[in-house]
Each structure stands twice: as structure tokens, then as C-alpha cells.
Amino acid sequence: ENVRFIIAQFIFENVEIRKQLRxxxxxxxxxxxxxxxxVKFxxxxxxxIIDESFSLQSVAGPKYxxxxxxxxxKYISSExxxxxxxxxxxxxxxxIQTKDPVILFQLExxxxxxxxxxxxxxxxSEVKNRLWEQTQDQILITLTNNLQQNLMYAPMGYEIVLAIYSDAKDLSGAAVVIDKNGKLLDGGIVQFAAEQATVTNELIASLIQKHNPKVIAINKGDSYKKIKTALKSAxxxxxxxxxxxxxxxxKAFANSDLAIVEAPQTNEIIxxxxxxxxxxxxxLSAMVKVDPIxxxxxxxxxxxxxxxxxxxxxxxxxxxxxxxGANVNLCTVSYLQNIAGLNEQLARNIFQHxxxxxxxxxxxxxKNIEGMDDQNFEQSAGFLMIPESDVLxxxxxVHPNNYSIVKELALASKKDLNDFLNDRDALRRIDIKKLQADCGKELLAKDLYYELQRKYRDPRPPFKVINFDPSIKEIKDIKVGxxxxxxxxxxxxFGVFVDIGLDQDALVHSSQMPSKIAAHFTRHFNLGQSVQVKVKAVDLEKNRLQLELYFPPKIPAKQTRTYNADTKRNNSNRGSSGKKSFKSKRPFNKHGKPKTRFGTLGDQFKDIFPAKK
Known part of the structure; x- marks a missing residue:
């Protein structure tokens, strides 16, 4: 029995055996x-995913x-x-290396x-752990990509907004007006249910008349479509x-200490x-105030x-x-503390200053702000913009250390600094190799070139209001085609979710996209981007749509042809004799034939096999 245990332990711990089994x-x-x-519950x-077999090569990800x-x-079990x-x-x-039947039987x-x-x-267990690690890595990449897209969502800008929030089934909520800097101006509790609709619409209409907001913002959720419909008369x-x-x-932000400081003496829903x-x-400025998780x-x-x-x-x-980047005179502490070289205390000092x-x-x-030493300034200055500055x-x-390089570029273009920075053609003509020589570092030269190109421009896409089809109020209003x-x-x-104007988003699966887009669809689309889809199927029981990306057919440009006034035939490629002239771009050899790219086969071998003298 001891011998059997020793052999079993050897087999279990043997590295080569485990490597082969893996x-x-x-x-x-x-x-x-x-x-x-x-499972029925x-x-x-x-x-x-019930009673199915999946290859270990492809199951990692959302499926697993x-x-x-x-x-x-406890709906399924897996092994x-x-x-x-x-x-x-x-x-x-x-x-087993022996042929002895007794030993062979024991070893087997x-x-x-x-x-x-x-x-x-x-x-x-090891395979399941590996599948979980691969799946988690894939999900984390997707989640962080989604977060980055959300953070880079198009900002509307500094405009007065009437904002409405409701997450209750009875359609109760709050309507508030905030100023251009996001400060609460006016508002109160509202009820969008039918019996209170008249009172609510009167309140909304009065807020619109009093403050003239550019946009009404409603949180997306189960009550979004009903609230939007209820606002029609207002x-x-x-x-x-x-x-x-x-x-x-x-709601997570509303319960934070920062939210209470920003809007004291208000309740959670306001x-x-x-x-x-x-x-x-x-x-971006709003989301940095929320706990990332x-x-x-x-x-x-x-x-x-x-x-x-x-x-x-x-x-x-x-x-x-x-x-x-940041406009240092407008940013909050939550935003500034994420700038390189700044911490929470230094961001608070800037904000208070x-x-x-x-x-x-x-x-x-x-440099005059408490806590701002040379190192902090060196790291942060390039990310802090001051539009009102007396220094252009x-x-x-552009980082202050590179001001002299930019001034030299302007001098070389024979323009003053202001004209140079506003001349897109002059900026495009910057010699990147010369700029690299002046900077001494390739990466620094590329960064400086990029910053000069964008100047005041925000890298986020422009804000655009999308007008949804007013005839689509429920999924049953949507037709195939x-x-x-x-x-x-x-x-x-596995795809892109799109907002079609209903409470629930719809999926455009990657299989319903052109292959070039499906391979890297996150690179082809931005959150908030307007796209067109074609309805392939409508499942009312499951409240589900099957969509595919739709691209309007391109109308070919009308081609114009030149005609000879006498013959009415196209003679643009003919010489004075009326015969088509041969205009080869390849040079001719001594025999009057166009030279090939590599010459004849004999030409290629003549150096290898020289002719006999």
C-alpha cells in the first residue's frame, strides 16, 4: 500500500506529466x-447556455x-x-515501460x-480558473473602454439647463434649473402622473419662461419616455x-458629502x-466627482x-x-486633483485662491499658490490653460518651457505670434524633423506639434442634439425594414447598444456590421454619435429588436465628357491626327520597347551566369 501511495504521489507531482495533461x-x-x-425561475x-458544450478556446468572455x-x-451546473x-x-x-502483466495491472x-x-x-479547477482570468481581463478592457468613451462624451458647454430626474414608478421626481456653471438656480419636486400633469406642466412652463434654458435634460430610465411625452404641452x-x-x-453622487456641500438644504432627488x-x-467634469467604482x-x-x-x-x-486639460479658473477641486503634479490639497488651494x-x-x-513648488509647476503647467491670460x-x-521654440517657429514663418497660432496652414507646414531637432526629443516634438494644431480645440466631439422619430413611442410602432x-x-x-428614443436601448450585434467595422467597432464610433440602423426583425414577446447598421447608398457623381464640335465624339485622348496617342509613363529601352520593372529573365541572371568570352 505504501508503494502504491509513493507511485501515486510521484505521478501527481511530476512536472512533465502535468505539463502534458494541461x-x-x-x-x-x-x-x-x-x-x-x-432554471424555469x-x-x-x-x-x-443550457445543456450546451463550448470549446475552451472560444468560451472565455461574456459567454463564460x-x-x-x-x-x-443555481440555474445551471458546469464541468x-x-x-x-x-x-x-x-x-x-x-x-509504463514494463511488459510484466502483474506490474502492468498494478500500475494501470x-x-x-x-x-x-x-x-x-x-x-x-485550473481550467475554470484560467477561463475566469481570461474572462475578467476581457470584461475589464471593455469596462474601461466604456468608461473612457463616457468621459470623452461630447459636452454641451456652458449653457443654462433645465434638468429632470425621476427613478420612481409613480413618475415623481424633481425639475431644477442650473446656471452656466452648474449652480442650482430654481426648481422643485414634480409629479408627472396623469392626475398631476397639469400642475407639473405649469411649473415646467414657468421655469422655461423665467430662465430660458437651452436644453431640457432627462435622466434615461424606465420613466424617460413617459416624462418626455408628458412634457409635450409644456x-x-x-x-x-x-x-x-x-x-x-x-443617486450615488447625490448621497455624497460633496453633493451636499454644492447644494445644501436640498434633498437627494433635487x-x-x-x-x-x-x-x-x-x-467629464461631472463624472470625476463620483466614486469611480x-x-x-x-x-x-x-x-x-x-x-x-x-x-x-x-x-x-x-x-x-x-x-x-483644464481651464484653471473654472474647474472644481475634484477635476483639478486629477491633473498631473497636483494632489487634493494643492487643487483645493488653487480653487480657493x-x-x-x-x-x-x-x-x-x-507659483504664488501655497504648496506649489517648482516640481509641481513643472508637471502641471502644460495641462492648465488660462483663456484670459495676458500671455498668449x-x-x-503648450508648456512654458517650450514658449521660446514656438516663438522661433513664428519668427521663421515671418508672422507675429498671434497670427501664427491662428494660421492653420502655417501650423500644418511646421517641419516636424526640424522641430524634433530644436526640442531634442521626438516625443516632445510630437506633443508640441499636436498642441499647436489643436490650440483651443477640445479633443471631445462636438455636441449635437439627435431628433428621434416621433412616431416611435413603443416597440410595437417599429416595422421590419x-x-x-x-x-x-x-x-x-459583442456589439454596440443604441438609443432609439425608447426607455430601453437596442443592440446592433457585431455580426450585423461590415467586417472592417466589426473587427474594431469601438474605434469607429463615439458615444453619443448619430448612426442609422435598419430593422431586420421585431420580437414583441421578448421586447427585442434585431438591427443592422445602415449606410445610405452613395449617389455617383455625374461624369462630364468633352466633345469635338464637329464629330461629337470624345477626342480628349487623341492627337491631331485623330488617332489615339500612346503615352507610356515607363521609359523605353534601345529596342523601342518599354522597360519592365525588373528587366527580362536573362537580364536578372546575367550577373550570376556571365556570358562566355
């Missing part, structure tokens, strides 16, 4: 699922995440399946026991546009409405490692803030 499991193993008696659509979730909820006879045969050939029994009792359970005499805002994190308006004005990043957000997600989210926020002493007049004044280059994101203008709302690994 290859076999990864190559030939499948993930088999089986539905339980509880599932609220999610899991029919495509769905399987893992259903398994945790790694493989041909045990093949595995045992390979192990026997690798381990030991190998079988070790495989079923130790090796197979261990590798099943806005019929106004040109104020209505825009849906994805603000699932509004503060939520204020956030909805702020997010429309400047999504509470921002809406997409499906399966709660399933992944929350600490790792929070860490990656903070990195994305910092990168995005520094990419966009602007409040107490008025806007900064130039970047040099940053302070008005863009219909072309719908919609808005990209968020991304998943």
Missing part, C-alpha cells in the same frame, strides 16, 4: 452545462461570465469534459486512481430641445437632478474584481483629464 485539457476539453430544476434569457452567473444562481480513455492511454504510454490501477481522484479534479410653445442623459450614478444637468453640460461602465461591472476595477478606473480618469482673489491672469501666478501661449496647452436614426449609448464585447 496541453490535452486546453486543446481537447469542452465546457458542458446542464440546466437545473430552478430565471428572469434572464439563458436558453443559449453568463455561465458563471447562472451557475452561482470540464474530456475523453478520459484518451488521457489514460497517453498517461499509460508515458509512464494506480494511474486510473490518480487521474480520477486527483489529476482530473485539479485540472478541471414645451409646445418653446424651442427648447429635450435630451436624454445616461446618469445611473446620479441633488440628483442637478447632477443630470451638470453631466449634460460637461460629462459607482460610475456606470457596462454589463458585468459587479462581477469582476472591484479593487482592480477601481484602480483601472482611476487611471483612465487621470489620463482623460490630462488629455482634455480663485474664489478669494479672482481668476488667475497668467501661469506665473500659479498661456491660452493653450424601417430605417431609424439613433444614438450610440454604450459598447459591449
Amino acid at each position: 496541453k490535452l485539457f486546453n486543446r481537447f476539453g469542452t465546457l458542458k452545462t446542464k440546466g437545473s430544476s430552478k 430565471s428572469k434572464n434569457n439563458i436558453q443559449d 461570465m453568463a455561465i458563471r452567473r447562472a451557475e452561482r444562481q 470540464i469534459e474530456i475523453d478520459d480513455n484518451q488521457i489514460l492511454g497517453d498517461l499509460t504510454k508515458k509512464i 490501477a494506480i494511474i486510473s486512481d490518480v487521474y480520477y481522484r486527483l489529476l482530473k479534479p485539479a485540472f478541471q 414645451t409646445e410653445t418653446s424651442e427648447t430641445a429635450i435630451v436624454g442623459v445616461d446618469a445611473l450614478e446620479a 441633488r440628483s437632478a442637478v447632477y443630470v444637468g451638470q453631466k449634460l453640460q460637461n460629462p 459607482k460610475l456606470n461602465m457596462g454589463a458585468y461591472q459587479q462581477e469582476v474584481d472591484q479593487q482592480l476595477l477601481a484602480k483601472k478606473a482611476r487611471q483612465i480618469i487621470e489620463l482623460t483629464v490630462n488629455r482634455v 480663485v474664489l478669494d482673489k479672482g481668476p488667475l491672469k497668467n501661469r506665473e501666478e500659479l 501661449l498661456d491660452q493653450c496647452f 424601417q430605417i431609424i436614426t439613433c444614438r450610440v449609448s454604450h459598447f459591449a464585447n
Whole structure:
């Protein structure tokens, strides 16, 4: 018995055996699922993962995440399946070298026991752990990409906004007006149910008349479409546009200490409405005020490692803030603390300095702020813009250390600095190689070139109000073959979700996109971008649409032809004789024939096989 135990332990711990088994499991193993008696109680659509087999090469990702979730909820069970006879045969050939029937029988029994009792359970667990790691990595990439897209969402800008928030089934909520800087001006609690609709519409109409907001912002949710419909009578005499805002994190922000400081003596729902308006004005500035883990990043957000997600989210926020830059006289503490070289205390000192002493007049004044040493200034100055500065280059994101280089470029173009910075053609003609020589570093030269090109321009896309089809009020109003203008709302690994003007977004699966777009669809679309889709199928029972991207057919430009007045024939390619002239771009050899690119076959071999003399 001791000998059997020693041999079994040797087989289980042998590195070569484990390496071979790992290859076999990864190559030939499948993930088999089986539905339980509880599956009929599932609220999610899991029919495509019940009693199915999945290749281990392709199941990692959203599919395995769905399987893992259903398994945790006891709707299904799963296990790694493989041909045990093949595995045992390979192990026997690798381990057993004797032909003695007695020893052979004993060793086969030991190998079988070790495989079923130790090796197979261990590798099943290992494969599942590997699938989970791969799945989590894929989901984290998708979530952080979604977050970056959300942060780079088009800002409406500094305009007065009437914002409405409601997440209640009884359509109760709040309507507020915020000023150009996001401060609460007016508003109150409203009720959009039918019995209170008249009173609510009167309040909304009075707020519109009093403050003349440019846009009405409504948080996207179950009540969005009903509220939008209820507002029809209040806005019929106004040109104020209505825009849906994805603000699932509004309540999380409303319960934070910062929200209470911004809007004291208000309740949670009023503060939520204020956030909805702020997010429309400047999504990036609003979202940096919320705990990153509470921002809406997409499906399966709660399933992944929350600490790792929070860490990656903070990195994305910092990168995005520094990419966009900051108007130092307008930014909040939450925004400024994400600028390179600044921490929370230094950001607070800058913000307080602007409040107490008025806007900064130039970047040099940053050095007078408490806590701002040379290193902090060096790291942060290039990301802090001062549009009101008396120094022209302070008005863009060129670092002070590079001011002299820019002035030399302007001098070389024989223009003054202001004309040079506003001359797009002159900026495009900058010699990047010479600029690199002046800067001494290739990366620095490219950064400086980029900043000069964009100058005051925000890298985020321009804001655009999308007018949805007013005839689509419910999914039953949509017909197969219909072309719908919609808005990209968020991304998943398998496609793009679009807002078609209803409470629920619809999916355009990657299989319904051209292959060039489907391979990297996150590079082809921005959140908020207007796209057109064609309806392929409508499933009223599941409340689901099948959509494909639609591209309007291009109308070919009308070609014009030149004619000879006498013959009415096109003679543009003919000489004076009327015969078509031969105009080859290739030079001719001495025999009057065009030279080929590589010459004749004999020409190519003449150096290898020289002619005999």
C-alpha cells in the first residue's frame, strides 16, 4: 500500500506529466452545462447556455461570465469534459515501460486512481480558473473602454439647463434649473402622473419662461419616455430641445458629502437632478466627482474584481483629464486633483485662491499658490490653460518651457505670434524633423506639434442634439425594414447598444456590421454619435429588436465628357491626327520597347551566369 501511495504521489507531482495533461485539457476539453430544476425561475434569457458544450478556446468572455452567473444562481451546473480513455492511454504510454502483466495491472490501477481522484479534479479547477482570468481581463478592457468613451462624451458647454430626474414608478421626481456653471438656480419636486400633469406642466412652463434654458435634460430610465411625452404641452410653445442623459450614478453622487456641500438644504432627488444637468453640460467634469467604482461602465461591472476595477478606473480618469486639460479658473477641486503634479490639497488651494482673489491672469501666478513648488509647476503647467491670460501661449496647452521654440517657429514663418497660432496652414507646414531637432526629443516634438494644431480645440466631439422619430413611442410602432436614426449609448464585447428614443436601448450585434467595422467597432464610433440602423426583425414577446447598421447608398457623381464640335465624339485622348496617342509613363529601352520593372529573365541572371568570352 505504501508503494502504491509513493507511485501515486510521484505521478501527481511530476512536472512533465502535468505539463502534458494541461496541453490535452486546453486543446481537447469542452465546457458542458446542464440546466437545473430552478432554471424555469430565471428572469434572464439563458436558453443559449443550457445543456450546451463550448470549446475552451472560444468560451472565455461574456459567454463564460453568463455561465458563471447562472451557475452561482443555481440555474445551471458546469464541468470540464474530456475523453478520459484518451488521457489514460497517453498517461499509460508515458509512464509504463514494463511488459510484466502483474506490474502492468498494478500500475494501470494506480494511474486510473490518480487521474480520477486527483489529476482530473485539479485540472478541471485550473481550467475554470484560467477561463475566469481570461474572462475578467476581457470584461475589464471593455469596462474601461466604456468608461473612457463616457468621459470623452461630447459636452454641451456652458449653457443654462433645465434638468429632470425621476427613478420612481409613480413618475415623481424633481425639475431644477442650473446656471452656466452648474449652480442650482430654481426648481422643485414634480409629479408627472396623469392626475398631476397639469400642475407639473405649469411649473415646467414657468421655469422655461423665467430662465430660458437651452436644453431640457432627462435622466434615461424606465420613466424617460413617459416624462418626455408628458412634457409635450409644456414645451409646445418653446424651442427648447429635450435630451436624454445616461446618469445611473446620479443617486450615488447625490448621497455624497460633496453633493451636499454644492447644494445644501436640498434633498437627494433635487441633488440628483442637478447632477443630470451638470453631466449634460460637461460629462467629464461631472463624472470625476463620483466614486469611480459607482460610475456606470457596462454589463458585468459587479462581477469582476472591484479593487482592480477601481484602480483601472482611476487611471483612465487621470489620463482623460490630462488629455482634455483644464481651464484653471473654472474647474472644481475634484477635476483639478486629477491633473498631473497636483494632489487634493494643492487643487483645493488653487480653487480657493480663485474664489478669494479672482481668476488667475497668467501661469506665473500659479507659483504664488501655497504648496506649489517648482516640481509641481513643472508637471502641471502644460495641462492648465488660462483663456484670459495676458500671455498668449498661456491660452493653450503648450508648456512654458517650450514658449521660446514656438516663438522661433513664428519668427521663421515671418508672422507675429498671434497670427501664427491662428494660421492653420502655417501650423500644418511646421517641419516636424526640424522641430524634433530644436526640442531634442521626438516625443516632445510630437506633443508640441499636436498642441499647436489643436490650440483651443477640445479633443471631445462636438455636441449635437439627435431628433428621434416621433412616431416611435413603443416597440410595437417599429416595422421590419424601417430605417431609424439613433444614438450610440454604450459598447459591449459583442456589439454596440443604441438609443432609439425608447426607455430601453437596442443592440446592433457585431455580426450585423461590415467586417472592417466589426473587427474594431469601438474605434469607429463615439458615444453619443448619430448612426442609422435598419430593422431586420421585431420580437414583441421578448421586447427585442434585431438591427443592422445602415449606410445610405452613395449617389455617383455625374461624369462630364468633352466633345469635338464637329464629330461629337470624345477626342480628349487623341492627337491631331485623330488617332489615339500612346503615352507610356515607363521609359523605353534601345529596342523601342518599354522597360519592365525588373528587366527580362536573362537580364536578372546575367550577373550570376556571365556570358562566355
